[in-house]
Amino acid sequence: xxxxxxxxxxxxxGMTNKKSLKCEQHMGHRAMYWYKQKAKKxxxxxxxxxxxxxxxxxxxxxxxxxxxxxxxxxxxxxxxLQPEDSALYLCASSQDRADSNQPQHFGxxxxxSIL
Amino acid sequence: GESVxxxxxxxxxxxxxxxxxxxxxxxxxxxxxxxYKQESGKGPQxxxxxxxxxxxxxxxxxxxxxxxxxxxxSLQIAATQPGDSAVYFCAERGGTYKYIFGTGTxxxxxx
Numbered sequence: 001x002x003x004x005x006x007x008x009x010x011x012x013x014g015m016t017n018k019k020s021l022k023c024e025q026h027m028g029h030r031a032m033y034w035y036k037q038k039a040k041k042x043x044x045x046x047x048x049x050x051x052x053x054x055x056x057x058x059x060x061x062x063x064x065x066x067x068x069x070x071x072x073x074x075x076x077x078x079x080x081l082q083p084e085d086s087a088l089y090l091c092a093s094s095q096d097r098a099d100s101n102q103p104q105h106f107g108x109x110x111x112x113s114i115l
Numbered sequence: 116g117e118s119v120x121x122x123x124x125x126x127x128x129x130x131x132x133x134x135x136x137x138x139x140x141x142x143x144x145x146x147x148x149x150x151y152k153q154e155s156g157k158g159p160q161x162x163x164x165x166x167x168x169x170x171x172x173x174x175x176x177x178x179x180x181x182x183x184x185x186x187x188x189s190l191q192i193a194a195t196q197p198g199d200s201a202v203y204f205c206a207e208r209g210g211t212y213k214y215i216f217g218t219g220t221x222x223x224x225x226x
Contacts, residue, residue: 004158031212040123042204042216043159056212090158101166103149104214106158 003027004107006091012113013081021076021110023091030096031055032074033104034066037088049074050096081114088112123202125221134192138205138217143186145207149214150179150190154201162190162203192222200224 004025013019023032031050035043048056049068057066063085065077074091088111092104128134140148146167151159163174165181165188172179178191188205205217 033212040219042219044216045213048212050212092158101147101164103161103164105161106151108156108158 004091004093004105006089006107006110008110009108010111010113012115013078014115015081015083017081018077018079020078021089021091021112023074023076023107024072025091025093025105026072027093027105028071029093029105030071031094032068033092033094034074034076035090035092035106037090037109039087043090047076078112081112083114086112086114123219123221125223127223127225128195129225130197131194134190134195134199134222136190136192136203136220136222138188138190138220140186140188140205140207140217141215142207142209143183145209145215147208148179148181148188149206149208150177150188151204151206151216152199152201153204153219159204195222195224197224197226 007022033048034046036046037043045058046060047066052068063080067075088109090106090109092106094104095102149164150162152162153159163177163179165172165179170181176193180189192199202219202221204219206214209215
C-alpha cells in the first residue's frame, strides 16, 4: 500500500463531463505534484504545489484545473477533455525543501479514459 | 540480453543473475538522482537515490553508480528475482520541484 492515496482508481468520462481526481497524503509533505503518464512512457510533470500555492504549471491546457484545499489534499478538476487526455494521472508528494534531497512518493494513479 | 523495442527498451535477465540498468541524464547541473520501480497498474516506487557529490551508494540488493563525467547513472540489482520484473525509471532533479524522468527500461526476469 502506498502512503499517497488516489481516487478513483479508474474513471471513464465523456468529453462534455466534469469530474475531479483526488489525492491525499498524511506524511506532512508540503510539496504535491500531478503527473500524466501515457502507456510505455515516463511520467510528465503537470503541476506542483508548495505550501498550498501553485508553484509550477507546465503549460497545461486550462481544461485541467488543479486545487490544493489544504496541506494533505490535492485535486485535479477535469472539464471538456479530449480523447488524447486518456492516460494514467499520478499524484506525488515530497518534503518541501530545496536542499532536502528527498524522493517523491507516488500514489498508484487514476486511469482516465475519455470517450 | 538487451533490446530496444518500438517503445521501451527491455532487459531480459536469468533469475539469480545480476542486472544492470543504465540511464543517461541530460543536465550537468542536476544535483540529485533517483531510481524508481513501476509495476503494472501501480505508481512509481522509490528504490534508491544518490546525491551528485557521491559516485556510489548501496542499498539492499541494489547499488547505484553515478558518473558525472559522462552524465551516466546505473542501477545494479544483485541476484535478480521474479519480483524484480517491472519498468525502471531514473529521475534527475534539474531544478526545485522539477524531476525529469528517463525513458524507462523494462526488466524481464526469466525463470
